[in-house]
Amino acid sequence: MAKPVExxxxxxxxxxxxxxxxxRVIGAIVWKDIAAELRNRQMISAMLVFxxxxxxxxxxxxxxxxxTRETVTSGVLWVTFAFAGTLGLNRSMAMEKDRDCQDGLLxxxxxxxxxxxxKVIGNLLFMLIVEAIILPLYSVLYNVNLFLPGLALVIxxxxxGYVAVGTLLATMAVQTRMRDVLLPILLFPVVLPVxxxxxxxxxxxxxxxxxxxxxxxxxxxxxxDLIFTAIAFLVFEYVVEE
Amino acid sequence: xxxxxxxxxxxxxxxxxxVAVGLYLTIWYAPREAIMGDVQRVFYFHVxxxxxGALAFLVAALSGALFxxxxxxxxxxxxxxxxxxxxxxxxxxxxxxxxxxxxxxxxWWTWDPRLVTATIMELVYxxxxxxxxxxxxxxxxxxxxxxxSILGFLSVPLTFLSIRFFRSIHPVFFGAGDALSAGMxxxxxxxxxxxxxxxxxxxxxxxxxxxxxxxxxxxxxEILKMKLLSHES
Numbered sequence: 001m002a003k004p005v006e007x008x009x010x011x012x013x014x015x016x017x018x019x020x021x022x023x024r025v026i027g028a029i030v031w032k033d034i035a036a037e038l039r040n041r042q043m044i045s046a047m048l049v050f051x052x053x054x055x056x057x058x059x060x061x062x063x064x065x066x067x068t069r070e071t072v073t074s075g076v077l078w079v080t081f082a083f084a085g086t087l088g089l090n091r092s093m094a095m096e097k098d099r100d101c102q103d104g105l106l107x108x109x110x111x112x113x114x115x116x117x118x119k120v121i122g123n124l125l126f127m128l129i130v131e132a133i134i135l136p137l138y139s140v141l142y143n144v145n146l147f148l149p150g151l152a153l154v155i156x157x158x159x160x161g162y163v164a165v166g167t168l169l170a171t172m173a174v175q176t177r178m179r180d181v182l183l184p185i186l187l188f189p190v191v192l193p194v195x196x197x198x199x200x201x202x203x204x205x206x207x208x209x210x211x212x213x214x215x216x217x218x219x220x221x222x223x224x225d226l227i228f229t230a231i232a233f234l235v236f237e238y239v240v241e242e
Numbered sequence: 243x244x245x246x247x248x249x250x251x252x253x254x255x256x257x258x259x260x261v262a263v264g265l266y267l268t269i270w271y272a273p274r275e276a277i278m279g280d281v282q283r284v285f286y287f288h289v290x291x292x293x294x295g296a297l298a299f300l301v302a303a304l305s306g307a308l309f310x311x312x313x314x315x316x317x318x319x320x321x322x323x324x325x326x327x328x329x330x331x332x333x334x335x336x337x338x339x340x341x342x343x344x345x346x347x348x349x350w351w352t353w354d355p356r357l358v359t360a361t362i363m364e365l366v367y368x369x370x371x372x373x374x375x376x377x378x379x380x381x382x383x384x385x386x387x388x389x390x391s392i393l394g395f396l397s398v399p400l401t402f403l404s405i406r407f408f409r410s411i412h413p414v415f416f417g418a419g420d421a422l423s424a425g426m427x428x429x430x431x432x433x434x435x436x437x438x439x440x441x442x443x444x445x446x447x448x449x450x451x452x453x454x455x456x457x458x459x460x461x462x463x464e465i466l467k468m469k470l471l472s473h474e475s
Contacts, residue, residue: 165393172386176376185372189365190393193400224400231396235389238310 025110029118030125036095037126043091047130051084055138069144074202078158078195080134085127085162086184089170092123097174102240112237116167120229124163131155150205154218158198161225165191168232171239194228197221244459250451257441257448264441272434284342286434290442292335292360298328298446299367303395306388318384321391322374323453325367327446332364355405362401366394 037043058076062068096102096119105115135155139146166187173183201217268286275282302324309317339357340350351357370390377383 168389168393172373172389175382175386176373177378178372178376182372182376185369186390189362189369190390190397192362193397193404196401196404220404224404227396227400231393235310235392238385238389241385 022111022114025114026118026121029105029115030122033092033119033122034125043088044126044129046091047084047088047126048133050087051080051130051134052137054080054083055134055141059141069142070207071203073138073142073144073146073206074199077134077138077155077202078199081127081131081155081159082162082188082191082195083184084130085159085166086170086187088126088130089123089163089166089187090174090180090183092119092126093167093170093174094179097179103242106240106242112240113233115240116233116236119171120163120167120232123167124159127159127163128156131159144206146206148205150214151202154198154201154205154221157218157221157225158194158202161194161198161221161228162191164225164229164232165194168236168239171236191228193224194221197224246455250448250455253444253448253451257444260437260441260444264438267434267437271430273428273430278346281342281345284338286438287442288335288338288342289435290438291331291338293439294442294446295328295331295335295363297443298324298331298450299363299391299395299398301450302328302391306391309384309388315380315384318387319454319457320450321387323450323457325370325391326453327449329364329367329371331442331446332360332367336360336364355402358405359398359402363394363398366398370394 055076058072058079062072062076096105106112135146138144166183169186169190170183173179173186176182197217197220201214201221204214204217264286268283272283272286274280302321305317305321305324308314309321336357339360343352344350370387373390374383374387377386
């Protein structure tokens with residue numbers, strides 16, 4: 001439920017092609033999402049509860065005893081984030097589709113790519129908030145220390161790549177007949193190149209590997225993030241066109 | 243019904259001849275591999291099917307890009323036809339690899355990078371069809387499909403690179419070391435291999451043409467049906 005974002009005077013200010021105007025537009029879209037979320041808190045609470053349930057199911061599936069925890073924690077975390085992420089992405093884009101908010105955004109005299117980056121930043125923010133809550137909970141529940149700066153970096157990078165592709169595909173998925181089921185099917189096979197290095201790097205940090213062994217994964221992750229962001233940036237306008 | 247174009251008829255017969263010769267070469271002409279035995283003959287069709295599948299997906303991604311630039315419906319038709327054929331060839335690639343792996347690796351399946359990548363590629367393009375089915379508006383369907391085929395085609399090699407960090411037991415064909423070479427020795431094997439690559443490329447081309455023709459005919463049929471219905475009412 002997007003509120004009317006800008007008054008006329010604001011639009012005329014942002015119309016300029018300058019970088020500042022562009023950033024303002026992105027900021028306005030991000031702020032719109034935050035404001036909507038602050039009013040009903042639907043998305044974050046849904047993602048959070050869902051993520052917790054996934055963690056619990058894993059507990060029974062894997063019998064997460066001390067020996068297993070060491071090796072499967074990164075897998076459990078990333079599967080949880082990926083599943084909860086699709087929930088959030090779907091909701092975030094369905095929100096634009098309901099009551100034609102997206103048409104309103106498209107009518108605004110702004111660059112389409114600003115719309116994309118605005119949604120990506122908003123989605124990334126929500127995903128990071130959920131992750132920031134899940135990590136300490138997981139730490140407490142399973143007595144694993146997850147407060148590692150390296151792990152935090154990997155999670156930010158992995159979530160970025162995930163959301164960069166996810167926002168693009170969610171925009172398509174909500175415009176189809178099968179809107180709720182289609183997103184994970186479209187997203188998971190394509191986003192694997194981001195998930196694999198993220199998984200490997202998280203695992204390496206949790207098992208305290210040498211930095212020299214971890215860096216290649218981090219580098220791959222950064223490169224893939226950039227590639228996916230660039231592709232999505234280039235094709236996004238074809239996805240929202242009416 | 244519109245008769246089949248002459249060039250297509252020639253292409254049909256040429257492809258059939260190539261397949262016949264290809265079978266002969268693979269089964270009788272190619273020498274028996276010293277270590278692996280006759281099962282190595284699967285290799286010729288296995289690699290060729292993989293090649294044809296990759297070619298088909300490349301054509302689909304390029305046609306998708308062309309559609310987004312030019313907005314001509316025929317590019318969407320080419321992309322869809324190509325993906326359909328690519329899915330079949332990739333399936334052949336995976337199954338024939340499995341048949342080879344059973345005696346050589348002593349298992350039908352293993353989580354090797356290439357096997358995983360081929361499977362993910364297949365899944366990407368199955369998702370492509372689900373996406374197409376979910377959109378009614380033809381223009382939007384074509385745009386979404388084009389975007390997804392480009393994204394999928396770029397994502398697959400990246401997946402391969404990221405899994406390749408693990409060790410692989412799959413024979414490396416290009417730039418092979420001794421231990422993992424595909425057992426390609428002697429000019430006869432090379433002749434058969436190159437020939438079957440050529441054959442599969444021709445099969446792909448022939449299928450593509452037929453599939454496009456089928457698509458055009460069914461669209462015309464649709465229009466005729468509409469006309470007939472409007473006359474009746």
